[in-house]
Amino acid sequence: KNEVEQSPQNLTAQEGEFITINCSYSVGISALHWLQQHPGGGIVSLFMLSSGKKKHGRLIATINIQEKHSSLHITASHPRDSAVYICAVMRYSGGGADGLTFGKGTHLIIQP
Amino acid sequence: DAGITQSPRHKVTETGTPVTLRCHQTENHRYMYWYRQDPGHGLRLIHYSYGVKDTDKGEVSDGYSVSRSKTEDFLLTLESATSSQTSVYFCAISARDRGEEEQFFGPGTRLTVL
Numbered sequence: 210k211n212e213v214e215q216s217p218q219n220l221t222a223q224e225g226e227f228i229t230i231n232c233s234y235s236v237g238i239s240a241l242h243w244l245q246q247h248p249g250g251g252i253v254s255l256f257m258l259s260s261g262k263k264k265h266g267r268l269i270a271t272i273n274i275q276e277k278h279s280s281l282h283i284t285a286s287h288p289r290d291s292a293v294y295i296c297a298v299m300r301y302s303g304g305g306a307d308g309l310t311f312g313k314g315t316h317l318i319i320q321p
Numbered sequence: 322d323a324g325i326t327q328s329p330r331h332k333v334t335e336t337g338t339p340v341t342l343r344c345h346q347t348e349n350h351r352y353m354y355w356y357r358q359d360p361g362h363g364l365r366l367i368h369y370s371y372g373v374k375d376t377d378k379g380e381v382s383d384g385y386s387v388s389r390s391k392t393e394d395f396l397l398t399l400e401s402a403t404s405s406q407t408s409v410y411f412c413a414i415s416a417r418d419r420g421e422e423e424q425f426f427g428p429g430t431r432l433t434v435l
Contacts, residue, residue, distance in 0.1 A: 223388060240422040250352065252364075259422070299422060308354050308366040309413075309424060310377055312418040 212236050215296050215312035223320055228283040232296030234312070237276065242309065243270050243281050244295040252295070267316045286319045293317070325427040327412050328418050332432045340399040342430050344412030346392075352395040352415035354424075355387065357408040364411065370395055383406075402434045 214233045222228055232241070243255040251272050256302040257269040258279065264274050267286075271278040283290055293316050324347030334340050344353060355367040366379030366385040376387050384406060386398045399406055412427040 242422075242424060244426075251428045252413075254423055254425065257422045257424075298363070305375075308356075308369045309364070309381075310366070311364040313363040316376075 211312070212299045212314040213296055213298055215294075216261075216314050217276050217315060218313065219316045219318075221320065222286055223316045224287060226286050226319075228238065228286050228290070228317065230281045230294050230296075230317070232281070232312055233277060234279075234296075234298050234310075236300055236310070238298040238300055240299045241272055241279050242297045242299070243279075244297060246293045246295060246314070248292075255294075258313075288319045288321050291318050325412060325414060325425060327410075327427040329430060330428065331431045333435065334402055334404055335435050337401050340432065340434075342397040342410055342412075344395045345431075346360070346414050348414075349389045349392050350414040350416060351392070352432070353389065354415070355385075355395070355397045356413060357381065358411060358429075359408050362364050367397065367410075372415045396398055401431075404434050406432065407434045408432060428429050 212235050215265045216231045241258045244251045245255050258270055258272040267284045269282040293314040296312040299309055326345045328343045351372055354369045357366045357367055358364045365381045367381055367385050368376055368379055370376045370389045373389055373392055376389060388396045410430045413424050416423050
């Protein structure tokens, strides 16, 4: 079983729809990251969460540490939101920074 | 982008040849990472560094070595490239040494081993 599971793997929606991508993890973490990758492009950090909720424009990310679950929401989705969204966790390692463990990504397509 | 560059950006090489990929950062962050990205596997950690001459293995380190002789440069070497090492390689840095968990990624290097 992967330590970081994302769902759905693929999602196609119409412009304007409310989008939710889920991430569950099975290890102790110090932080959870949501990343965005456009086709053929680089990787951009959207959010880093250690508790609660963060909002940036139309994007909202939440985390429930007790349930080991995080969600990324996109309100009023737009075709430019089409990308792969990747959940990644930084394991708790007593002060070190041992690198991220990644989910396999959610491929989102927003149709006009 | 935290001033991260990777070189080369694209490389085609033959099986058995040595290959070195370079990651360069301009902001003196302590923590640096090499990841590879493959269809069906996603991103996986190869090696990481927590300071000059301080490195450690990640999840998929077999066939790779790294060196960090200066804060700003982190080199990934494939001693004898194999076709299974065809991948996109990303370097990243962590701002953890400044009290932040955010990670910044380089633009990636697409490596093809024939």
